[in-house]
Amino acid sequence: MEGSIEQRYAIKFCVRLGKNATETYSMLREAFKDDCISRSQSGRWYKAFSVGRTKVVDEQRSGRPTTARTDANVERVQKLLDIDRRLGIRQIADTLDISTFAVHGIITQDLAMRMVCAKLVQKVLTQEQKDLRVLRCQELSELIESDPDLMNTVVTGDESWMFEYDPETKRQSSEWHNQTSPRQKKARMSKNRIKAMLIVFFNVRSVVHFEFIPEGTTVTAKVYLEVLKRLKRRVARVRPDIKDNLRLHHDNAPSHTAFLVTDYLARCQTPVVPHIFLIDKEFSFKFLNMYQIS
The missing domain is CATH 3.30.420.10 (Ribonuclease H-like superfamily/Ribonuclease H)
Incomplete structure (x- = not known):
């Protein structure tokens, strides 16, 4: 992340010097070698600084968090499973409005649970x-x-x-036969x-x-x-x-x-x-x- 911020400052500096996008990326490749950012990423930041952007850090993005595996959601999933242990991952995800991927991670990793089939026994005793x-x-x-x-x-x-x-x-059904008599047949x-x-x-x-x-x-x-x-x-x-x-x-x-x-x-x-x-x-x-x- 620190290397990316440093390259963004370099792109901003090149924009101030009047360099075009191709020249800017060539200079980045020469300076940062294998750690250089991609051409498309360099072009996006070049365009952003060209239209007046001043900040080099990412802006705060709105929407749902990067992960739904929060303590609150873990507790919600636990309470739901306490009520009905047979709920599927998709049913839990639809009920709590969480992605199926997050629900699967909460159940298998945070709660350390797995789906186990019932054991068949001859008789359930009181x-x-x-x-x-x-x-x-x-x-x-x-x-x-x-x-x-x-x-x-x-x-x-x-x-x-x-x-x-x-x-x-087959052995028990064996009989004595001459060379001309037909062989006895027996099904399996x-x-x-x-x-x-x-x-x-x-x-x-x-x-x-x-x-x-x-x-x-x-x-x-x-x-x-x-x-x-x-x-x-x-x-x-x-x-x-x-x-x-x-x-x-x-x-x-x-x-x-x-x-x-x-x-x-x-x-x-x-x-x-x-x-x-x-x-x-x-x-x-x-x-x-x-x-x-x-």
Whole structure:
């Protein structure tokens, strides 16, 4: 800035000496070398001094300030965001009559804020539900401390919709053929449009029992009761070590908490482990792939 003021004095001096604009710029180039102002800027100041201008400093310009990122505007933006955190930059700029560039600078630099999307979770819990889960965890922890073999006796289960897949691999479909017989064709494994409801029960070792619900049938209390009866018989055959102290764990679906089911479990003296977390709906698929259940 000081070099520019100095050159303006030189231009004013050249005007007083009667030099023209070209001569003036040539003398500036010779005197200031690479620090010389541009030809157009030299011409503007030469014309201004020629018509009677005396000041070499810039005049005070009217209009909005060079920057809108003032403390007052930062406070205004903060108050607006406190009311609604989802406002966009353009909405804030239109509301406060500030440029979008200034609003973006205030939010990202002065307020150190950034737009963050909501995190998707399986379920938003109330404080009461959270406290209940903590209580259930403490109870289970105490039970496991008193009986280390507790988890071996727990059988958990859930229902889930499944798409039908062709489980046979290319290697499994191989056959013996002679040189003249046509080669067998097999399509790639793909998901079928047909869906089926699957119920799976498992413990810490492996799958204990699974069955598909017939098409057109929903899992009512009566259907679930029959499934539990078959589960009891299955446990007696494949898990005889836990048949007398079996503990069942399932979620709080209406068919699971119906009177028919709870009454049957009470008569069979089968305790229900308190439900804490929802069973992952993909868990059945993982077990199906692990044990190649078809």
